[in-house]
Amino acid sequence: MSPPAVAAAPVPTSLLARPSTQIAVSILASVCGTLVTGAAGTSAAGQLVGAALGAAVPTLISVVGPSHEFRAGAGLAITALALLVTYGGAAARDYATDSPATFPLPPGVSAPNSGERKARPDDDGGKASPITDARVVQRDAGGREIRVTPNSLACTSTQCARAVRIRSTGTAAFTVTSLEIEGEFFEHDGACVDKTLAPGEDCRVEVRYRPTSGDEPREASLVIHQTLRGGPTRVRLTGTGPRVAPTVDFSPPRVQSCTFTMGDSAQLHAQLFVSVAAAQASADTPQTVKVSAGTSAEPSDIREAPVNGAAVSLVVPIAPEDAVAGLALTVEADPHREVSESDEDNNVTSLRAASVPTAGTACQA
Numbered sequence: 447m448s449p450p451a452v453a454a455a456p457v458p459t460s461l462l463a464r465p466s467t468q469i470a471v472s473i474l475a476s477v478c479g480t481l482v483t484g485a486a487g488t489s490a491a492g493q494l495v496g497a498a499l500g501a502a503v504p505t506l507i508s509v510v511g512p513s514h515e516f517r518a519g520a521g522l523a524i525t526a527l528a529l530l531v532t533y534g535g536a537a538a539r540d541y542a543t544d545s546p547a548t549f550p551l552p553p554g555v556s557a558p559n560s561g562e563r564k565a566r567p568d569d570d571g572g573k574a575s576p577i578t579d580a581r582v583v584q585r586d587a588g589g590r591e592i593r594v595t596p597n598s599l600a601c602t603s604t605q606c607a608r609a610v611r612i613r614s615t616g617t618a619a620f621t622v623t624s625l626e627i628e629g630e631f632f633e634h635d636g637a638c639v640d641k642t643l644a645p646g647e648d649c650r651v652e653v654r655y656r657p658t659s660g661d662e663p664r665e666a667s668l669v670i671h672q673t674l675r676g677g678p679t680r681v682r683l684t685g686t687g688p689r690v691a692p693t694v695d696f697s698p699p700r701v702q703s704c705t706f707t708m709g710d711s712a713q714l715h716a717q718l719f720v721s722v723a724a725a726q727a728s729a730d731t732p733q734t735v736k737v738s739a740g741t742s743a744e745p746s747d748i749r750e751a752p753v754n755g756a757a758v759s760l761v762v763p764i765a766p767e768d769a770v771a772g773l774a775l776t777v778e779a780d781p782h783r784e785v786s787e788s789d790e791d792n793n794v795t796s797l798r799a800a801s802v803p804t805a806g807t808a809c810q811a
Contacts (some may be wrong), residue, residue, distance in 0.1 A: 494549045586676055589616050590673070595613070611648055694732070695725040741776070
């Protein structure tokens with residue numbers, strides 16, 4: 447008598463064959479495909495392809511086996527669901543964090559990093575006026591990403607709408623190497639130069655519009671040079687408003703001492719120690735200004751002097767034919783009119799020799 451047949455033990459269902467597991471694995475693979483293509487610096491379309499391939503691979507593996515027709519249909523549905531979940535999650539994250547779009551957007555849908563909205567306190571120091579808040583975004587394959595707000599800054603002769611905000615929104619740090627203005631009548635405070643911004647860090651640049659003539663609208667660009675591959679970042683600047691009356695006024699230069707000396711070449715010189723002060727200080731007062739000295743309208747020596755600071759030394763050669771009693775020396779602050787002043791005619795101090803100049807004697811009459 448043959449022994450009774452023993453029923454075969456049930457084969458455990460493959461873990462990957464379970465629909466819930468397939469969905470989870472496909473979503474995970476889709477996210478991984480997005481991250482890998484994004485780290486490689488591909489475009490939004492390239493990241494979408496990476497997400498689709500990631501979602502499809504696990505389902506293609508599960509199609510193998512019996513009833514593959516049914517499995518193929520279910521696999522397509524799971525792939526589509528995983529891709530939809532990944533796309534929706536990425537889009538929600540982009541809009542919530544105001545980041546550049548990860549995937550291509552449907553026609554008519556605006557990108558999360560552009561558009562108009564009310565200014566927020568953390569953007570522009572508390573101003574609440576409506577402003578155009580579009581951004582300039584650049585990224586490179588190394589994971590560096592710069593986001594500059596706004597992409598166009600409107601200024602008047604009294605103030606600009608806000609500061610220019612430079613943010614690091616990638617996965618690697620970058621450095622702002624320099625700033626420049628392409629155009630006239632705008633200036634910046636250089637606040638971000640030589641700063642390295644790690645991911646999540648930012649800095650702000652203040653811009654001013656200082657027209658010196660006319661009141662017609664003007665345009666320029668703030669050029670941000672940084673260490674991303676692909677060139678500098680530009681912000682459009684527009685300025686309107688009348689000419690601003692200068693508030694800087696230098697007092698006549700103060701000659702602290704002036705002595706005739708004999709140089710190595712046996713030529714007589716006048717050595718002067720001169721300081722410059724501002725008659726009234728303002729935000730427009732420069733830290734330094736040029737000061738000159740000479741025996742004629744054309745100065746012999748020009749030096750940069752600190753405003754309201756220490757004296758600088760100026761040396762004026764005296765030609766033999768000029769070494770006479772009554773020799774006049776002229777000292778002038780801002781001789782080339784590089785600083786716009788409220789009074790341009792009070793920058794000169796004159797000295798006159800009382801006798802024939804000789805080494806060791808004073809210049810002042």
